[in-house]
Amino acid sequence: MMSTFYIGGGNGVALVEGALLNMGWKRIVDKHDERYKLKWVECKSKINYQSFREGEQLVNHIPNCHLLTNKLGLVNSLQEYERVTLTTKGRPPRLKMSDILPETYKLDDKNDRESFLNTYKDGEMWICKPTGMNQGKGIFLLRSQQEIDKLLLERDEKQQQRKTSRPLMSRIVQRYIHNPLLLDGRKxxxxxxxxxxxxxxxxxxxxxxxxxxxxxxxxxxxxxxxxxxxxxxxxxxxxxxxxxxxxxxxxxxxxxxxxxxxxxxxxxxxxxxxxxxxxxxxxxxxxxxxxxxxxxxxxxxxxxxxxxxxxxxxxxxxxxxxxxxxxxxxxxxxxxxxxxxxxxxxxxx
Ligand SMILES: Nc1ncnc2c1ncn2[C@@H]1O[C@H](COP(=O)(O)OP(=O)(O)O)[C@@H](O)[C@H]1O
Ligand SMILES: [Mg+2]
CATH class of the missing domain: 3.30.470 (D-amino Acid Aminotransferase; Chain A, domain 1)
Structure with missing residues (x-):
């Protein structure tokens, strides 16, 4: 039987389709048709992992990839890896988290927030990012103690109002790389x-x-x-x-x-x-x-x-x-x- 594939969303469709058609595969367009050999979609919610047939089918997302691809997920994964390596091997991993990511704190974690406030020196520039977004959306810069106090107060107030509904989208704060290498003067x-x-x-x-x-x-x-x-x-x-x-x-x-x-x-x-x-x-x-x-x-x-x-x-x-x-x-x-x-x-x- 001919191998079939389903592509969803708009990202890179022509490229994925072209490569598969070149191999003699056939595109199907019914998103509910579970007989595909390969499913390539933008968002993993479009994959029914329950009916996935291991060894027979291919899907382009690992169900819990947020451990890497969510900003909070990555910080947690790296922290945990460092902690576990230290206890099991008696030494930190060859690369330390601080060698990889600019110094980062979870704004909604009580201990982390405290560490951040202890670390922060008035006038420094930090970058504040929502953890589950991309394309620069929701990002802003923090440049003073006053701005930070205001942000934390606002978040606490909003969180208070929302007590019974879903929590605010979590955020991280990260030391801003103040000395980026420039190419022809541009970041x-x-x-x-x-x-x-x-x-x-x-x-x-x-x-x-x-x-x-x-x-x-x-x-x-x-x-x-x-x-x-x-x-x-x-x-x-x-x-x-x-x-x-x-x-x-x-x-x-x-x-x-x-x-x-x-x-x-x-x-x-x-x-x-x-x-x-x-x-x-x-x-x-x-x-x-x-x-x-x-x-x-x-x-x-x-x-x-x-x-x-x-x-x-x-x-x-x-x-x-x-x-x-x-x-x-x-x-x-x-x-x-x-x-x-x-x-x-x-x-x-
Ligand atoms: N710590 C940092 N210091 C300086 N610039 C940064 C830092 N973090 C991010 N940026 C800039 O902001 C952009 C967006 O940040 P990023 O973490 O990739 O969020 P997004 O998921 O919205 O793309 C980056 O491409 C980079 O140009
Ligand atoms: Mg990015």
Whole structure:
């Protein structure tokens, strides 16, 4: 019988479909038809895990991937991994959480909140993020003790009013990287990919990504969020976006050339630092995050998942992981993405 697939949502549909049609598969459009061989959807609520037939079917989300892809989930997973490794092995893991993520506190955890308030020095800039959102939505910056006191008071009041209904969406606060490395004066982050190709046995693959730049030159004092958040979704709101669009996404090759030429001499970096050092750091961090959850992920033959990893680099050339995203954007709206995204999808398929 011919292998059939179902694709839902709008993210990367043509790419996924094309790769499967090339293999001679047939697309089905009935979302209730459970006879598919492969289901590729944006949101895991579209997968009926009850009727999933292990070994016969493939679905593109691991049911409890929030352990990695929710901001709170990732912090908890890394903390727990560090704690457990310390007790069972008598030493911390090779990478420490503080080497991976900028210092982070859970705003809705009493102890964490207290630690944050003890750590915070008036005038420092921190970034406050809702834990279950993406594309820069709901993010704001905190720049003073006064702003923090106001935020905490407001949250407590709102929570009080909601006592009987559902709780507020939880938030984390994170030390703002105040010295981002700039490319031609602009802030950037790196989007790379992690494919968990198989969960029994585990097969985890790194896929190189691209660089996302802001439209405007970086100024740490600017209160406009477009200066601080490099998400495409946010950058598209910049009035200049249309004119500079092609320059908001760079290939890793272009990034590597830029670093070789403009940064390496001054910072004394080895040749091809991007491929020889940065990429390895990103892979180490990716594997560390995977190791922190590998005993907890729900594994079945046929579960796979593709994640988008966000990284930043500061002027000390320190690499930071920012977050792990489920359902990473697969659109090819810039030239630089036309080389990256199709190969991410084809390799996954
Ligand atoms: N600690 C940080 N310091 C400086 N900039 C940050 C920091 N965390 C996030 N950013 C910027 O904000 C953007 C969005 O943050 P992120 O954690 O990826 O949330 P989202 O899920 O909304 O994309 C990042 O792409 C980066 O440009
Ligand atoms: Mg992000």
């Amino acid at each position: 950037f982050d790196i989007r790379a990919y992690m494919l968990i190709a198989s969960t029994t046995p585990y097969l985890v693959v790194y896929h190189k990504g691209y660089v996302r730049l802001s439209c405007m030159p970086y100024d740490g004092d600017d209160t406009n969020l477009t200066t601080h958040l490099t998400n495409q979704y946010i950058q598209k709101k910049d009035p200049n976006y249309k004119d500079v669009k092609e320059d908001t996404a760079w290939s890793m090759d272009k990034f590597n050339d830029y670093i070789n030429e403009k940064v390496a001499p001054e910072k004394n970096l080895e040749p091809n630092w991007v491929y020889n050092y940065l990429t390895k750091q990103m892979q180490r961090m990716m594997l560390h995050c995977f190791n922190s959850v590998k005993h907890k992920l729900q594994c079945k033959m046929g579960y796979f998942d593709l994640y988008g990893l966000d990284f930043m680099v500061d002027t000390d050339m320190k690499v930071w992981m920012i977050e792990i995203n489920v359902n990473p954007a697969l659109s090819t709206n810039c030239e630089a993405l036309k080389d990256v995204i199709p190969s991410v999808v084809e390799d996954a398929i």
